[in-house]
Amino acid sequence: MREATQTEVRRAFDSGLPGLRPPRSVIVVGAGLAGLAVAHELAARDCEVTVLEASDRAGGRAYTLREPFADGLHAEAGAMTLTPHCHYAMHYLRELGVETETADLFDTTFSYFARGRFFTPDPESVAEAGLGLHPHEKDLGVGGMIERYVSAVADGLQPDLNAPDWAVTQRLAPYDHLSVHEVLTERGASQAAIDLMEPLFLEMRGGDLKTASALSWLRHEASPHSLGNADPRWAKVKHGTDRFPQAFAERLKSRIHYRRPVVRVEQDAERARVTVLAHGRMQTLEAERVVVTVPFSAIRHIDFTDAGLTDAKHDVMRRVKYSSVVRVYLQMRRQFWPQRNASFSTDLPIRWIRDATPRLPGPRKILECLMTGWRARAVSVMTEEERLDFVLDEVERMLPGAREHYETSTSVCWDQRPYAEGAYILPERGHSALMPVIRRPEGRIHFAGDHAGFEPNGGSMTFALESAARTLVELGAAADAS
Numbered sequence: 001m002r003e004a005t006q007t008e009v010r011r012a013f014d015s016g017l018p019g020l021r022p023p024r025s026v027i028v029v030g031a032g033l034a035g036l037a038v039a040h041e042l043a044a045r046d047c048e049v050t051v052l053e054a055s056d057r058a059g060g061r062a063y064t065l066r067e068p069f070a071d072g073l074h075a076e077a078g079a080m081t082l083t084p085h086c087h088y089a090m091h092y093l094r095e096l097g098v099e100t101e102t103a104d105l106f107d108t109t110f111s112y113f114a115r116g117r118f119f120t121p122d123p124e125s126v127a128e129a130g131l132g133l134h135p136h137e138k139d140l141g142v143g144g145m146i147e148r149y150v151s152a153v154a155d156g157l158q159p160d161l162n163a164p165d166w167a168v169t170q171r172l173a174p175y176d177h178l179s180v181h182e183v184l185t186e187r188g189a190s191q192a193a194i195d196l197m198e199p200l201f202l203e204m205r206g207g208d209l210k211t212a213s214a215l216s217w218l219r220h221e222a223s224p225h226s227l228g229n230a231d232p233r234w235a236k237v238k239h240g241t242d243r244f245p246q247a248f249a250e251r252l253k254s255r256i257h258y259r260r261p262v263v264r265v266e267q268d269a270e271r272a273r274v275t276v277l278a279h280g281r282m283q284t285l286e287a288e289r290v291v292v293t294v295p296f297s298a299i300r301h302i303d304f305t306d307a308g309l310t311d312a313k314h315d316v317m318r319r320v321k322y323s324s325v326v327r328v329y330l331q332m333r334r335q336f337w338p339q340r341n342a343s344f345s346t347d348l349p350i351r352w353i354r355d356a357t358p359r360l361p362g363p364r365k366i367l368e369c370l371m372t373g374w375r376a377r378a379v380s381v382m383t384e385e386e387r388l389d390f391v392l393d394e395v396e397r398m399l400p401g402a403r404e405h406y407e408t409s410t411s412v413c414w415d416q417r418p419y420a421e422g423a424y425i426l427p428e429r430g431h432s433a434l435m436p437v438i439r440r441p442e443g444r445i446h447f448a449g450d451h452a453g454f455e456p457n458g459g460s461m462t463f464a465l466e467s468a469a470r471t472l473v474e475l476g477a478a479a480d481a482s
């Protein structure tokens with residue numbers, strides 16, 4: 001069966017998935033946004049759908065922290081920002097009546113802290129910061145560097161790079177075998193310039209610039225989802241991202257079974273079978289089809305020995321890499337730093353610090369430190385107490401008064417979160433070749449989730465939902481064929 005293209009899926013979805021005749025019964029593994037959307041559409045079409053979720057809540061990486069904060073403060077552990085181009089996310093937010101508001105980004109003063117000094121991204125401020133820039137970089141400012149080292153490369157690869165259906169054309173292919181770092185240095189960027197640009201377009205790639213695919217990165221940077229193309233229509237879910245999966249879950253009610261980790265998936269010509277742990281007992285359920293939405297970072301906990309998967313699928317499950325991200329949240333008695341709605345990229349090991357509560361009434365505030373790559377992996381192996389102590393020391397060096405105003409904290413180490421074990425896919429060199437194999441259904445077993453998207457930088461709510469739409473089209477085609 002030929003796979004529907006990205007454009008075909010979008011067209012089918014926008015016209016309400018006409019003629020989707022679902023299988024009689026489907027088991028969905030995972031109640032993240034991808035699994036919830038698949039189940040929501042199937043339930044609306046009278047399919048007998050069962051969602052098995054390992055944890056005790058819906059949403060997966062769409063996860064808002066409300067504890068241990070005072071005064072109703074909250075912070076996002078995972079997904080936070082939506083663009084008006086997040087087509088699938090915007091569709092479901094509207095359908096479910098979930099409100100959005102302007103993203104924090106637009107009310108933020110972004111600046112740097114390096115070598116013990118604060119400076120802004122504009123040319124004069126950067127030139128005075130005493131960084132090891134090449135002479136030709138001194139008057140560029142960070143905007144000029146991005147123009148020269150990123151936009152110019154991306155522009156040279158159009159129209160292929162922004163084609164609506166992602167395909168690695170002959171012109172693009174070499175970039176999938178180069179790392180982000182290689183492309184930047186080949187264009188003449190100094191390490192100091194790379195350090196300045198990184199938080200603006202790369203931090204969300206996990207900080208592993210020397211292994212990340214330049215092609216995946218360029219596709220993202222040239223897209224309307226890149227920070228460089230941000231506009232005031234960028235949004236976030238009002239009162240916390242978790243409201244989004246909760247709205248799905250309220251509709252699905254008892255079709256979702258919590259604390260039901262799936263440990264085995266099998267199939268034969270007639271049925272698919274799923275073994276699940278229920279209060280310490282193993283239970284096997286059957287359905288016509290199974291949709292697995294578990295990130296490949298955590299899939300090794302499921303046994304597929306008798307699932308008849310191809311070697312290529314087993315191989316790709318082992319090979320796909322995920323970014324390491326740690327977010328530490330410090331509740332402060334009040335704002336003691338002078339900058340309004342601060343967001344700082346630093347040369348300290350804590351990397352990025354921001355006011356995570358710019359629009360909440362205060363006076364209390366949450367300062368968030370976000371680390372990626374090896375720094376994230378390093379603080380992940382600390383105890384919670386050690387991590388907090390380490391982060392507070394670093395914040396104090398930059399914003400004196402942090403210890404005095406500190407009240408409480410929590411942190412999320414995505415590599416160590418059960419059932420996630422990573423933040424989002426890190427498309428390494430050569431990733432494009434893996435993408436069709438990740439998505440491909442194998443008999444009665446289908447694969448959805450942000451890693452199984454059409455876009456190489458899958459880590460986004462809308463791409464998770466797009467993968468759900470693609471899977472629904474696939475299920476419909478499979479039912480028609482049987």
Ligand SMILES: Cc1cc2nc3c(=O)[nH]c(=O)nc-3n(C[C@H](O)[C@H](O)[C@H](O)COP(=O)(O)OP(=O)(O)OC[C@H]3O[C@@H](n4cnc5c(N)ncnc54)[C@H](O)[C@@H]3O)c2cc1C
Binds near residue numbers: 032077079418
């Ligand atoms: C730090 C961070 C920042 C992000 N920022 C943004 C952002 O600003 N904007 C944006 O759009 N996206 C962002 N994302 C990405 C977004 O959160 C994800 O792309 C999206 O939520 C993925 O949905 P999913 O359903 O594919 O996977 P998940 O949300 O991971 O859902 C998978 C579900 O499967 C369950 N599961 C796992 N194993 C089993 C098992 N064995 N049995 C049963 N259930 C199981 C899990 O508990 C989970 O509920 C961010 C993610 C992170 C981590």
